Amino acid sequence: MLAVRVPKWEAEKVRRKLIELGVLAKGYAVRREGEFVLFPVTEPVEGFELVEADFERVGRRPHSYREVVEVPDEVRPLLPSSFDVIGDLAIIELPEELMSYGKAIGDAILRVHRHIKAVFAKGGRVSGEYRIRELVHLAGERRTETLHRENGIRLKLDVARVYFSPRLATERMRIFEKTRPGEIIFDMFAGVGPYAVLLAKKAELVFACDINPWAVRYLEENIRLNKADNVVPVLGDVRKVAGKVEADRVIMNLPKFADRFLREAMLSVRDGGVVHYYGFGPEEDLFSEHEARIKAVARELGFGVEFLEERKVRPYAPRQFNIAIDFRVLK
Template identity: 70%
Template sequence: MGKMLGIKVPKKEAEKIRKQLLELNLLDVNFKIKHQNDFVIFPIKERIKGFEIIETTFEKATKRPHSYREVVNIPSELQPLLPSSFDIIGDIAIIELPEELISHGKNIGKAILKVHKHIKAVFAKGSKVSGEYRVRELLHLAGENRTEAIHRENGIRLKLDVAKVYFSPRLATERMRVFERAKEGEVVFDMFAGVGPYSILLAKKVKMVFACDVNPIAIRYLEENKKLNKVENLIPILGDVRKVAGQVKADRVIMNLPKFAHEFLKEAMISVRKGGVIHYYGFSHEENLFEEHLEKIEKVAEELGKNVKVLEKRKVRPYAPYQFNIAIDFSVF
């Protein structure tokens, strides 16, 4: 390879100069930086005044792939079917593969492990969501064959088994938003608590959290997460929320069960104090994001002789083509 231009700088100034060169777009990132005794030699694109310029040879830099799609070994005609993203829960990756890619699952899994060094296990979502706990079967693709992980988000740690409880890492921002709305002296009722992503976070701020779930495994992890995060003011309740509702009087109620939350509006409204807030979640088509849900909320309020005031409504995230996970915050009087 022919000689190239480089600048020679003392080692102790190297990092500062590297950043400046990058900002000025003068560093040639296609080549490796050289080290020579107490000096560093940077490959540059053009002559720069004020530095010792030398002509030398540089090794080509090996580019780190950004996406598993750059390194995966599958037939080229299937390449366009590869998902651009996947869920990461702790050190476990869960990817949703179309039917045509399932037989190439092992190679896809290996590619993910190669590019993302912190991931230790890769699973594909199976087709069925099974049982009353809404858990999807998982197919092991690569790495360790274990489904328990510790997931970190919003400054808390959540231990869970991805094969036995429902958990979505994509709601971290939404959970933080609810945390920011909550006030210190409040009592919170988390109706579908799971392993506690809302409950544990809120317990760090509010007076008391009642966290209910029908899945015994979720509650077992919730108990463990309570210890893990050293929160005392949280009461896990194993059972059907229909039996618990009304026994709890809360200032804030969380209904994170988007597919079925509308069926539990009565339970939420009899559990909230006058003037309290309900965080309601649902799924909607983009052409009718809120109307249908708002009608259901109004109807239940009317049946109970209560009034509601909508505080905020928003799209949380896309859920499927043209479908959105939505949120409506409303208070009850």
Template identity: 90%
Template sequence: MLAVKVPRQEAEKVRRKLIELGVLAKGYAVKREGEFILFPVTEPVEGFELVEADFGRLEKRPHSYREVVEVPKDVKPLLPSSFDIIGDIAIIEIPKELMEYGKAIGEAILKVHRHIKAVFAKGSKVSGEYRVRELIHLAGERRTETLHRENGIRLKLDVAKVYFSPRLATERMRIFQKTRPGEVVFDMFAGVGPYAVLLARKAKLVFACDINPWAIRYLEENIRLNKANNVVPILGDVRKVAGRLEADRIIMNLPKFADRFLREAMLSVKDGGVVHYYGFGPEEDLFSEHEAKIKAIARELGFKVEFLERRKVRPYAPRQFNIAIDFRVLK
């Protein structure tokens, strides 16, 4: 087979050039000969040394675990099309009809996604004061602690002991882009710090509160990991903290119950400051109920609110969405 022979130190530059020219042969492994690299090509290329060589075929890898999972054909349509990846741990939601095939599903995920080391199934809904769920081990390592990377930060956490959603990475970056240098931020339900640690890169100071001691333990570790020394971790009920500090920006990432803490948020934000509120809403009317509650609390406190942005964050359940409302508080 025709090949381009180049010194090893120039290999990456040449590879990109061959791709740009559209002549790099697909489906073959490159070959090394001493200090030279051989690239298979579909036609002669001017300006390069051309040689004849034999190349091995690359193994065609499946793109989805559903291509390799060993389950009866009649249940294959029930296989979930997606799952969460947190660090090197996969968490999948499996219908009851498929739970007996859980091990096969877990092993298929490990086979296709080599970077995943452990697979768990959701055993319950997120519940309780600490917002955690039961997890059922399917395959791989029997551990729940991992190191997750997103938006240029590292987050150590235990998926069985704290709440964390990788699906909010885009939303977290949206808030980061809105944050201005020198702001004071109050993250009311901080968890292990995905908002707090990220926003610390711009903010002057970030107060990060959570009632879960495991979340605060990991938050403290993530502050060290990311050198985010301007994050102040606070363990306890946010009601006891509210009003004792003033922030330019408030994060209310507790969509199921955030409306219960609106008073605390408004008492803690500066005049003209911004609140990022999260909730759940039905498809037919996503925002009205939440906005009515926001206005009512503001009136009780003698404040005014200015709505800045409303958006669907992600699907939550059939015909239900996780929503975000950004509003300014005028005192």
């Protein structure tokens, strides 16, 4: 077929020009011949060397690893339809029946998603004081540190040493949109700083606390990466910080145990300030238990509360959801 022949150092510029002219033939692989590159074209193009050449046809690239992975038919229905991407790492949750096919699944993910460099399987639930989980290496590079981008910020982290969920990016942006310029914010369980660094774009000051030394180490690096100099990292138990901060807004992103820290949150927010509380709730009654606990703690302190918004954030387990409750504290 007809082709444009150009020196390889001009190839990218010529490719763009051929696309702009609408003459680059689709569905064919570009050929390389020594110091030259050949582009298939649909018609003669003035100003370029034209030659006749054969080209390999290329098919549609698969969109899902499930299109190319080789596993027995009887377990194929168990293949997860999604996985988490953190930076250039993929973390997939596999049922026990698929663990023995982990390498094939990992290789398939790498083949389809070229930007991913390593694949891990979740080895268990998030657990322990530092909220981390065991990871099983399936394929690709043997590293767990990466650079993740979301909401216009960069976050460096080690997925084996800190807790981080990319699925909360939309929730973090929701809080950002509610934040008013000049606020003082207390992020009680900050991790590597996905809330703190983002909110620093609007806030006057963000106090970001975490008990995990690795999380605070990466938080400090992310402050530098994003030039978020108005974030104050605090390593230690949040109970020792509570009450020493008077914030306009408090973030309680510790859904499994946030109810245990409501007293500290309410003592750290000014009169009329807002607390963003996270928890887990059953599908049939998402919020009642959490509302009751919030009211009870407020009564003990002699405060009032005004519920502002309640929402499902994401599914957590069968018939269980990660929920958010925004409430105002009245002192």
